[in-house]
Amino acid sequence: MTKALSGRQAQAARNDEVILAAARAVFIADPGAPISAVAERAGVGISALYRRYASKEELLRKLCSDGLARYIEESEKALADDREPWVAFGAFLHAQVDADTNSLTQRLAGTFTPTPDLWQDAARAAELNQAIYARTKEYLRPGIVVEDFGVILEQITSIKLGDEARTNQLRHRYLTLMLEAMHRPGERPGGGSELPGPPPSNDELTDRWRA
Numbered sequence: 001m002t003k004a005l006s007g008r009q010a011q012a013a014r015n016d017e018v019i020l021a022a023a024r025a026v027f028i029a030d031p032g033a034p035i036s037a038v039a040e041r042a043g044v045g046i047s048a049l050y051r052r053y054a055s056k057e058e059l060l061r062k063l064c065s066d067g068l069a070r071y072i073e074e075s076e077k078a079l080a081d082d083r084e085p086w087v088a089f090g091a092f093l094h095a096q097v098d099a100d101t102n103s104l105t106q107r108l109a110g111t112f113t114p115t116p117d118l119w120q121d122a123a124r125a126a127e128l129n130q131a132i133y134a135r136t137k138e139y140l141r142p143g144i145v146v147e148d149f150g151v152i153l154e155q156i157t158s159i160k161l162g163d164e165a166r167t168n169q170l171r172h173r174y175l176t177l178m179l180e181a182m183h184r185p186g187e188r189p190g191g192g193s194e195l196p197g198p199p200p201s202n203d204e205l206t207d208r209w210r211a
Contacts, residue, residue: 018042019049020066023059028103031111035059060112067101068121074099075128079135086139090179092132093153097171102153109208122206141184145199152178 022042026033035056039046053059078092096102114122133146156175160167 015044015048016052019044019052019059020063024063024104027060027063028107031107057112060108061115061118064104064108064114065118065121067099067104068118068125070099071096071101071125072121072128075125075132079128079131085135086183089132089136089139093149093175093179094172096153097156097175098168100157102150102157105150105208106154106158110210114209122209126202139184140182143199144182147200147202147205150205151200152182 019042023038026037026041035049036046039049074092074095078088081088081091129146129149156171159171159174161170
């Protein structure tokens with residue numbers, strides 16, 4: 001049974017959630033923004049923020065650590081999904097769009113030095129991606145590789161139009177179209193076009209995180 005937090009602990013946890021939400025919004029909009037912009041958006045004093053996070057780099061690491069944890073959680077759910085593999089794959093990608101962890105990848109890659117723990121979590125996420133790919137491969141059009149998944153999600157989460165609800169609606173609209181494009185052509189006339197250019201390599205994707 002989880003021990004209930006004291007009033008002071010509960011308030012500190014709420015403050016931390018506010019700070020992290022503010023940091024996410026600020027740094028996705030502008031990775032070069034100062035940490036004071038986070039304090040202003042969160043409505044807390046800069047000294048209160050520094051008591052929780054000693055530096056901007058520490059705050060960025062926390063954001064990415066939380067993002068990786070959410071990505072891993074959704075990936076594990078996808079592998080436990082006993083529905084038809086293509087249905088489970090589609091649900092996995094839609095869940096990742098809702099989690100919006102790929103926005104962090106787009107904006108924060110290369111802006112700080114990852115810790116060994118972050119590299120370890122990234123390796124776990126890559127293992128899960130491989131397992132999802134292996135289970136889904138027979139449904140995918142020829143030429144698609146596991147490294148395509150992250151880039152496709154980054155493209156989808158780059159969509160920002162209107163308010164948050166409208167943005168989310170459009171992201172799911174275009175993900176649905178993308179899923180149709182990713183599916184093996186089957187018996188369609190011509191069998192689908194060959195994909196131009198090679199897929200992204202793992203080195204290309206991971207090198208972005210080397211500050």
